[in-house]
Amino acid sequence: MKLLSRSEEMVLLAVWRLQDEAYCVPIRSELMQITRKNWSFGSIYDPLERLERKKLLESFLTEPTKERGGRSKRIYRLTKHGKNALMELKKIQETLWQGALDLKA
Amino acid sequence: MTPNPRYQKPLKFAEWVLRSIHSDHGEYTHLGDFSEVSNHIQTDRGPLAALFWYWFQVVRSLPGFATNRIYWSATMFRNYLIISFRNTLKNKWFSLLNIAGLAVGMACFILILMFVQFETSFDRFHEKSERIYRVISRNTAREPDVTEFSDHTPELLAELLAAEFPEIERATRSRESFTDKAILQYQEKIFYQIGIFADPEFLKIFSFPLLKGDLERALAAPRSIVLTEHVAQKLFGSDDPLGRIVSYREKRRQYDMTVTGVMADVPENSHLRFDYIISHATTVAEEKDSYMIANWNIWNFATYVELTSPEARSRVEEKFPAFLARQGQEGGSDAFFLQSIEDIHLRSQIRGERATNNQIRSVYLFMSIALIILLIACINYMNLVTARSMTRAREIGIRKVAGASRRQLIKQFIGETLLVTAFALGISLLLVRFGLPYFNLLVGADLGMGALSQTNLLFLIAGTVLFVGIASGTYPALVLSALKPVNVLKDFSASGKKGAGLRNVLVVFQFSASIVLIACTLVVFNQLNYIKNQKLGFDREHVVVIPVREQETRDKAQAIRTELLQHPEVLGVSISGGLPTNIRSRYFGGKFVKDNGEVVETYVCFDYVDYDFLDVFKIDLVAGRNFSREFGEDDKAILINETLWKKLGWADPVGKEVDVMDYTRVIGVVKDFHFASFHEEIQPMVLAFESGSHIAVRIRPGDVQSRVALIRGIFENNSKGQPFDFFFLDDSFNELYQKEQRTGEIFGYFSLLAIFIACLGLLGLASFSVERRTKEIGIRKILGAPVLKIVGLLTKDFVRMVVLANVIAWPVAYFAMRQWLDNFAYRIDITLGTFLLAAAAALLIAFITISTQTLKAAMSNPVDTLRYE
Numbered sequence: 001m002k003l004l005s006r007s008e009e010m011v012l013l014a015v016w017r018l019q020d021e022a023y024c025v026p027i028r029s030e031l032m033q034i035t036r037k038n039w040s041f042g043s044i045y046d047p048l049e050r051l052e053r054k055k056l057l058e059s060f061l062t063e064p065t066k067e068r069g070g071r072s073k074r075i076y077r078l079t080k081h082g083k084n085a086l087m088e089l090k091k092i093q094e095t096l097w098q099g100a101l102d103l104k105a
Numbered sequence: 106m107t108p109n110p111r112y113q114k115p116l117k118f119a120e121w122v123l124r125s126i127h128s129d130h131g132e133y134t135h136l137g138d139f140s141e142v143s144n145h146i147q148t149d150r151g152p153l154a155a156l157f158w159y160w161f162q163v164v165r166s167l168p169g170f171a172t173n174r175i176y177w178s179a180t181m182f183r184n185y186l187i188i189s190f191r192n193t194l195k196n197k198w199f200s201l202l203n204i205a206g207l208a209v210g211m212a213c214f215i216l217i218l219m220f221v222q223f224e225t226s227f228d229r230f231h232e233k234s235e236r237i238y239r240v241i242s243r244n245t246a247r248e249p250d251v252t253e254f255s256d257h258t259p260e261l262l263a264e265l266l267a268a269e270f271p272e273i274e275r276a277t278r279s280r281e282s283f284t285d286k287a288i289l290q291y292q293e294k295i296f297y298q299i300g301i302f303a304d305p306e307f308l309k310i311f312s313f314p315l316l317k318g319d320l321e322r323a324l325a326a327p328r329s330i331v332l333t334e335h336v337a338q339k340l341f342g343s344d345d346p347l348g349r350i351v352s353y354r355e356k357r358r359q360y361d362m363t364v365t366g367v368m369a370d371v372p373e374n375s376h377l378r379f380d381y382i383i384s385h386a387t388t389v390a391e392e393k394d395s396y397m398i399a400n401w402n403i404w405n406f407a408t409y410v411e412l413t414s415p416e417a418r419s420r421v422e423e424k425f426p427a428f429l430a431r432q433g434q435e436g437g438s439d440a441f442f443l444q445s446i447e448d449i450h451l452r453s454q455i456r457g458e459r460a461t462n463n464q465i466r467s468v469y470l471f472m473s474i475a476l477i478i479l480l481i482a483c484i485n486y487m488n489l490v491t492a493r494s495m496t497r498a499r500e501i502g503i504r505k506v507a508g509a510s511r512r513q514l515i516k517q518f519i520g521e522t523l524l525v526t527a528f529a530l531g532i533s534l535l536l537v538r539f540g541l542p543y544f545n546l547l548v549g550a551d552l553g554m555g556a557l558s559q560t561n562l563l564f565l566i567a568g569t570v571l572f573v574g575i576a577s578g579t580y581p582a583l584v585l586s587a588l589k590p591v592n593v594l595k596d597f598s599a600s601g602k603k604g605a606g607l608r609n610v611l612v613v614f615q616f617s618a619s620i621v622l623i624a625c626t627l628v629v630f631n632q633l634n635y636i637k638n639q640k641l642g643f644d645r646e647h648v649v650v651i652p653v654r655e656q657e658t659r660d661k662a663q664a665i666r667t668e669l670l671q672h673p674e675v676l677g678v679s680i681s682g683g684l685p686t687n688i689r690s691r692y693f694g695g696k697f698v699k700d701n702g703e704v705v706e707t708y709v710c711f712d713y714v715d716y717d718f719l720d721v722f723k724i725d726l727v728a729g730r731n732f733s734r735e736f737g738e739d740d741k742a743i744l745i746n747e748t749l750w751k752k753l754g755w756a757d758p759v760g761k762e763v764d765v766m767d768y769t770r771v772i773g774v775v776k777d778f779h780f781a782s783f784h785e786e787i788q789p790m791v792l793a794f795e796s797g798s799h800i801a802v803r804i805r806p807g808d809v810q811s812r813v814a815l816i817r818g819i820f821e822n823n824s825k826g827q828p829f830d831f832f833f834l835d836d837s838f839n840e841l842y843q844k845e846q847r848t849g850e851i852f853g854y855f856s857l858l859a860i861f862i863a864c865l866g867l868l869g870l871a872s873f874s875v876e877r878r879t880k881e882i883g884i885r886k887i888l889g890a891p892v893l894k895i896v897g898l899l900t901k902d903f904v905r906m907v908v909l910a911n912v913i914a915w916p917v918a919y920f921a922m923r924q925w926l927d928n929f930a931y932r933i934d935i936t937l938g939t940f941l942l943a944a945a946a947a948l949l950i951a952f953i954t955i956s957t958q959t960l961k962a963a964m965s966n967p968v969d970t971l972r973y974e
Contacts, residue, residue, distance in 0.1 A: 024138040040165055041138065061134070069120075071137030 002054075004089060010035075011047040012056065012086055015076050023073045024048070048076060056082035111152070116143075119159045126163075126170040181513075182520075188500065189521045196493065199869055200525075203489050206865045207529035210482025211573065212536035213858060216544050217475035218565055219537075219556045224468050227374045227450035231312040235415050236274075238443035240266070240408040241455065254442075254455045257404040260397055263304070266410055269428060272417035277306035278385060278406040279377075284654045284798070287355035288827060289381065291340040295828055297654070298336055300381035302388055308368075310411045311377070317347055318366025324382060327390040330362035331382045337367045353383070354655040354827075356798065360387065373551055376449045401432070410443070418443050470848075471548075474855050477618050479569075481859055483577040484611045485866035486522070490581035491608060492873045494588065502590035514586035522578025523571070530570050547850055549843075580607075609906055612870065615863040616910035616947055617917070622856035624918035624943040625925075628935060629849035632926065635933045636842060642778025643685040644723040648834035649816060650684065651800040658824040662800060665823045669802060674812050677803040679721035680796045682713025686838045688780040688790065695765035695791060697753050709749060709765065710780065710788050713795035719775065721803045729759040729773025732794045742772040742794065749789035750774050768793050779931075782841040786930040801834070860947070864954045867903065871955040875899060875962045882962055883970035895963040900955055907951050911944045918943070 004012065014030050015022040028044050051057040057076045064072045078086070120136065127135055139162060147155040193200040228234055240262065241254050263276035279301045286297040305324040308315065308331075315323065316334065323331050330351060337346045346364040353360045362383065371378055388394045397403040412418060425441040444453065451465040504514060538554060545552055556562065653659050666678040688710045697705045716732050718724070727747060730736075743765060750758050761771045768791075777787045800820075804812040817829050839846070875882075882895055919935060926932045 024135070025141050041135070041162065042165070042169060045135065064137075069137065069140040071133045071140065073137060074134040 004085065005047075007043060008047045008051055009086075009089060011044065012051060012078070012082060015057065016078055016083075016086065020075070022076045027076075051082070052076070054081075055079060056085055116156055116159060119156070119163055123159075123163050123166060127166050181517075185517050185520055186524070188517075189524055192497070192521075193525075196496070198872070199489055199493060202865045202869045203486055203525060204529045204532065206482045206485040206862045207526055207573065207577075208532040208536060209858060209862055210479045210485075210533075211526075211530060211569065212533035212540065213478045213855070214475045214569060215533060215537050215557075215566060216540065217471045218562060218569075219552050220544075220548055220550055221468050221471060222559065222562055223374060223550060223552060223556065224464050225451065228376055228446045230372060230374065231310075231446070233310065233312070233411055234447055235445070236412045237310055237446045238410050238412060238418065239446055239449065240410060241442050241444050242404075243440045243442065255404070256407055256444075256453075256455050258406055258408040258441075259401050259404050260406050261399045261401075262406070262408045263306070263410075265428075265432070266408070267306075269431075270421055270424065272413050272421050274411045274413055275306045275310050276408060276410045277304055277310050278408050279303040279307060280388075280406045282355050283357070284355045284652065286652075286654060286830075287353060288655055289336065289340065290352040290354070291349065294340050296336070296339060297828060297830060298380040299378065300383060301377070301379045302383045302385050304385035307382065307409075310409060313371065314369050316367045316369055317345070318368075323366035324384040325386065326363075326365070327384060327386040328360050328362050329365040329384040329387070331366035331368055332364060333368055333370045333380050335370050336380045337364075354657075356654060356659065357393070357656055358391070359656060362387075374450075376446070409446070412443075415445075418445075471851075474622075474851070477622075478855065478859055478862065479573065481615045481618055481862050481866075483573055484615055485862060485869075486525075486577040487580050488608045488611055488866050489869040489873075490522075491584050492870055494581070494585050497585060498588050501585060501588045505590050511586050515582045518582035518585050519575060519578040522581070523574035526570050526574040526577070530566075547847070547854060549847060608870065609902075612863075612867065612903075613906050613910045613913070615859075615866060616907050616951070617914040619856060619860040619863050620910055620914035620943050620947045621918045621921070622852060622859050623946055624914065624940055625922055626849060626852040626856050627939045627942060628918075628922045628926070628933075629845065629852055631939065632929065632933055633842060633845055633849055636783050636845075636931075639779075639783070639931070641685070641838075642724060642776055645686070645835045645838050647804050647806050648721070649802045649804060649813060649831050650834055650837070651802070651816070651820060651829070651831045653680075653798050653800060654830075655827050658827045659797060661823040662796065665800065665819060668819050668823070669816065672815060674805045674807070674815065675802055676805055677717060677721040679715055679717035679801045680799070681715045681718045681801065682795050682798045683792075684799055684801065684834065684837070685722050685724070685778060685780050686834060686841065688712045695763065697763050698761075699753055700755055705753060707752070707789065709745075710790045711765070712792060713797065714744075714792045715794065715796045718792075721801055724778055725776040727774050727776050728757075729771070731773055740767070740794065741769045743768045743770070744773050744775055744792040745771055746775050746787070746790040747777045748787050749791065752789055765791055766793075783929050783931045860950055864950060867951060867954050868958070871899075871903065872958045874902075875958045879962065879965070879970045882965065883967035886965075886967045887971075892960075892963045896956070896959045899959040899962065900952065903951060903955055904948070907948050908944075910947070911940075914943075915940050 010031060011027060014027045018026055018030065024041065024044055027048075028039050028041065031044075032039050048057065048059075052059060056079060058079050059074050059076045062073045062075055064070050120140075123139065124133070124136055139159065143155040143159050146158050231237060239256060240258050241256050242258060243254050258278075260278055263278040266273050267276040281301055286299050289296055289298050303324060305321065308320055308324065315331070318331065323329065330353065332340070332346060332351075340346065340351065341349070346367055349364050351362045351364055353362045365384075368382075389398055397405050410421075412421065422441070422443055429441070451468065501514065537557075541552060541554065544550075557566075653662060658665075662680045666680060669675045669678050695707060695709050695711075697707065699705060714732070716734055719726060719731050728750075729744075731744070732742065743763065745758065753761075755761055758771050758774050762769055763771060775790075775792070779787060780790065781788065802816055804816075813831065816831070820829050878899070882899075885895060885898075918940070922935055926935070
């Protein structure tokens with residue numbers, strides 16, 4: 001399994017957290033809130049598209065809304081592979097952190 | 106929430122910009138994201154903040170957009186390039202034809218551009234060229250319906266103008282020497298050179314840099330001479346000429362000149378041409394020349410003025426009449442005008458001008474020819490590409506299916522054309538490089554490749570390439586990009602009918618243009634032939650002329666004559682002032698009294714002749730007697746020509762009283778002869794007696810070399826100080842028509858080129874059309890058609906086009922040639938034969954071009970053509 005980049009992983013997680021309302025704007029505001037850094041739109045679009053290409057995400061268009069000047073949203077959802085990828089990553093992360101806090105320096 | 110109306114417009118604009126550069130695959134979901142967030146900001150922080158944020162996002166999107174574009178453009182460009190090359194190589198012949206046509210067309214165009222640039226650059230190298238004017242006068246006095254301009258003015262005009270007109274900063278006067286060339290000698294080096302007399306202001310007005318010598322003093326003192334670089338080189342080698350004495354000799358004047366300066370050689374594009382300048386003070390100091398100084402009746406000088414600004418010109422011209430009145434010169438109805446020196450070469454129409462003028466017609470003519478040829482080349486390209494459009498059907502079909510828009514395809518094909526054009530440019534530059542010497546010969550110019558480095562010329566050439574590329578490429582691009590993918594699947598060995606109609610029209614146009622050029626060439630050469638063979642009224646063959654340029658030769662002239670006549674090869678010697686090809690005065694005023702007592706003032710052409718003139722040149726006398734040794738030197742007698750006699754209507758011309766200069770009596774009438782070019786009617790002419798400027802020797806036909814050597818020997822024996830210089834009378838006659846001769850040659854060569862290019866196109870089309878019909882030909886052969894019938898079938902269409910081309914070409918050619926022939930008072934009629942000849946030539950050439958293809962096809966084995974069905 002290929003390792004995901006940091007932002008890919010974070011975007012993936014954000015999608016999971018947001019469940020049904022996972023489109024660009026909330027993903028971005030969620031990430032900005034959590035990391036307290038400014039995320040440009042491009043840094044969201046790009047990972048989203050890459051992940052979709054890798055089949056870790058799937059997406060669909062919604063009905064247009066007035067709020068968006070009459071344009072639709074593209075909602076992203078985790079695929080099975082996406083979920084698996086996240087779980088694996090989590091495991092790798094935990095393994096790496098295991099016992100690290102007890103070590104000196 | 107309703108958005109604030111004040112910020113709507115800029116917001117909408119920002120949105121539009123973002124939409125154009127952002128790529129969200131047409132879904133607009135990203136735009137929606139932006140709208141959503143900006144609305145949030147609007148509610149939170151106000152509409153201005155939202156606007157700023159939005160624009161900020163636009164700016165952030167730019168780099169991505171830019172790199173994206175560049176990357177894809179580069180990729181596509183590479184793809185187009187490769188496809189272009191492959192296509193070119195796949196159809197070697199066609200590509201060659203295309204490139205050849207474009208290269209030749211562009212080469213012609215570039216050559217002509219260089220020429221035009223040279224012609225229009227005359228006299229502009231002077232720093233103050235926009236402020237320098239020549240004073241010209243208009244004479245209407247004697248004959249009310251004849252308005253002539255002249256560049257001759259009195260000597261004192263320059264000084265007076267500078268003094269009385271505040272708008273005139275400086276004025277200078279210059280004149281030519283009495284003989285066409287004068288002798289300069291230093292020690293044993295002796296040369297003929299051309300030069301002028303001028304005052305010190307001359308060098309201050311014009312930008313002729315002095316390499317040695319002082320600008321203020323070089324032309325101040327009498328007997329000073331400023332040499333041009335190459336003359337200084339000839340006379341002094343690498344020694345310093347300043348201060349040295351050079352002997353100057355011309356007719357009736359000889360001086361020892363002190364060299365007071367050396368100047369740079371006069372550039373080619375100057376209407377003033379000279380090898381040296383002698384100070385005007387020399388003339389002032391010379392007693393024999395005093396008649397022309399400060400005399401309103403002698404107009405020997407050219408006057409040039411430098412104005413404070415070009416706008417002052419009309420003011421000065423308006424003041425001229427008052428000025429003339431103050432000088433007591435009104436009533437002579439000689440009005441003065443200012444002519445910008447930049448206009449002299451192109452537009453001056455002064456007769457008998459010292460430099461070549463009125464070149465603007467040549468310029469227009471050349472430009473038209475250049476454009477016609479370029480047009481033919483472009484049409485070629487268009488035809489060839491569209492004819493072959495089906496060969497690219499597969500590529501286009503697939504591109505369209507893969508998502509190419511029409512616009513992209515158009516860009517691709519125009520780009521391809523530009524590429525081909527650029528490549529053709531390279532070849533055309535090579536052609537220019539090697540064709541330049543021949544071109545120079547043809548048009549009588551002296552252009553070098555350096556002329557190409559002028560910036561505006563480079564721009565023009567680049568512009569031309571662009572224009573040619575886009576003009577030729579647009580139509581094929583449109584045609585090709587319109588092909589439907591569906592045709593890829595169809596059997597495409599047929600068709601090619603696309604745009605066939607327009608193609609034929611274009612071919613007809615090409616051939617029309619070529620036929621016009623051919624017809625014009627024929628007419629020009631016919632006229633020249635006519636001129637050459639026309640009876641001139643004098644015999645110009647076998648006459649050797651030696652110009653008498655200095656006093657010693659003059660004194661010895663009779664002795665030379667006597668000695669020459671002792672030889673049987675010499676049939677006659679005349680020592681005249683004028684020659685039949687060069688009657689030097691055109692506008693001599695004369696007063697005559699008609700039989701009814703009416704006094705007629707008229708202009709006549711005037712020159713001096715000797716006793717033997719009529720004899721040597723074989724001109725007939727129709728009444729009265731010639732100047733004769735029996736009667737001695739008759740200084741009151743004149744001969745007139747038939748035209749003048751008719752004009753005055755005398756019953757008996759002999760003995761009539763006249764008032765022409767100092768002459769009072771008519772002793773005879775000569776038969777009219779053409780002493781000017783055939784452009785003009787024969788003018789009234791007066792001949793008076795004086796021996797002097799030319800020794801004309803009629804030699805027996807035969808070994809010309811030895812006869813000239815004989816003459817040379819006798820001349821050099823007698824006249825030690827003058828180098829032997831001669832010319833043949835018929836050569837000087839031909840020079841009158843140099844311009845027409847050139848025009849004829851130019852037309853000839855360019856018609857050749859035009860037809861060549863048109864044939865290239867025809868070849869391509871023919872070969873293609875034949876290719877298309879191979880199956881049809883195969884079947885016809887099987888059914889028994891003879892080879893000739895098949896050839897006929899194939900050529901029928903093309904022959905029809907050429908015939909149609911004639912229909913268009915003939916009226917155009919007729920009209921154009923009528924205009925040109927109107928320049929001549931004596932001319933041929935344009936006959937049908939000329940047009941038929943042109944038509945036949947075009948037909949023949951077209952036929953030969955096509956026959957290679959048609960014969961091959963007609964003789965092909967049906968087995969080969971029908972093998973794959």
